[in-house]
Amino acid sequence: MSGPLLKVTKLTKEFPLKGGLFSGHTASVHAVDGVDFHVDRGETLGLVGESGCGKSTTGRCVLRLIEPSSGEIHFEGKDVRALKADELRILRRDIQIIFQDPYASLNPRMNVGAIVGEALIIHQLTKTRRQFEERVVELLETVGLRADHMGRYPNEFSGGQRQRIGIARALAVEPKLIICDEPVSALDVSIQAQVINLLEDLQEKFGLAYLFIAHDLAVVEHISKRIAVMYLGRIVEMASAHELYASPRHPYTEALLSAVPIPDPKVKRQRVRLSGEVPNPISPPTGCHFHTRCPIAQFPLCKTEPPPLKQSADGHWVACHFR
Known part of the structure; x- marks a missing residue:
């Protein structure tokens, strides 16, 4: 079949909050906010970002373990959100998930x-x-x-x-697609390498596609063909693994990569330090979500206008007004 194996368009997920036992809906956690990406057959798309940015929620929405609030999810051209329970069970033969915690995900x-x-x-x-x-x-x-x-x-x-x-x-x-939800983050470093090598061998043997969710940039670089970087529910940059690491465009990606240790003591990397904390997803900033911590933000543009994810080079997408 032509076209991507998985295509996600404008995916959003909000979790309602209640004030008390008898109180109604008071606010929402904006976990995923208009995410677009695709996964081709046999490829690995890495999805990275800080804890709480919406990576795992995105993966679970694809499988409909969590029901999306809005947006489209198409797998081999099928509208996943429109499937009924029996149709969804059939689909889950083609899409599986590996959970983060190997101690909690197996029935004792x-x-x-x-x-x-x-x-x-x-x-x-x-x-x-x-x-x-x-x-x-x-x-x-x-x-x-x-x-x-x-x-x-x-x-x-x-x-x-x-x-x-x-x-x-x-x-x-x-399956044809496996969602790997931080599958090595709970393991020792030496064991991480063994599991990553196993996943690569299985991909080559069975032609699997992976949506590989992680916060360890070194692991993602090793296994991924393309990488999407998330911040506060939005994808801010997407490119091939080599291009992203060699030439990051978004200020947030630059900050993440500057914190990755380099094993060669002769190589010096300038550390990009971000000010402030990650904003509360219950009340995310207007405009660009990153403007409260961005070193190149300009006002009022960044505060009022959310930057679209646009292509800045061949296969390199960035959501920034100035990159």
């Missing part, structure tokens, strides 16, 4: 065989007990685990092994 009362094989039962992908067990063993071995792990429980595994179980569970239904 289910053994590994039941966890990995649950989707096989739900989608009726195996006909006999023998087929079921053979498929579960195949999945475990694909992610670097052993057949005798089937009968064990999550508490018997390390964090890295638990995340491999989560990856095997996602692979069970042979």
Whole structure:
């Protein structure tokens, strides 16, 4: 099929807040505010930003684990928001998710065989007990685990092994897109590298596409083809991984990259320090959300006019009035 595998247009998500037990709606948290992006077949789009910027909410809206407030989500041309419950179940064979916390995302009362094989039962992908067990063993071995792990429980595994179980569970239904919601942030650095290498191997073997959500810029650079940078619910810059790291355009991206450690002590990087704190998403700033911390902001333009995400070079998009 032609066109992107996943296309998201003007996606928004607001969470209502209530004042008390008997109070009505008093305010809203603007978690995602007009996000546009696409993911091509077999590619990895990295989605980065500070904690609380709306990355995970965006990923869960794509799967409709959280219902979007507005916007469009199309997967292989299908309107995801228009799907009914039975149609959505079919779609979820093609879109899976790997959760951030390998300790909380696995049911402690289910053994590994039941966890990995649950989707096989739900989608009726195996006909006999023998087929079921053979498929579960195949999945475990694909992610670097052993057949005798089937009968064990999550508490018997390390964090890295638990995340491999989560990856095997996602692979069970042979998806086309996997949303990786900070899959290595809870792991030791050495284990992070192993899991990232595994994800890359699986992508090459099965032709998977990833929406890779993270706040670690070094990890995202390693695995992503393109990167989108989020700030307070909006995408402020998007480009190829090489282009973004070599020539960031948005002041916020420049500040993020300046904080990434460089292993070579001879290389000096000028640190860009931002003033103030991230604004409250209940009452985000008018105009450009970044204007309260931006070193190049000019008023009243930046305070009143939200900058559109426009293409400044081939494949390089930036939401800034002056870049």
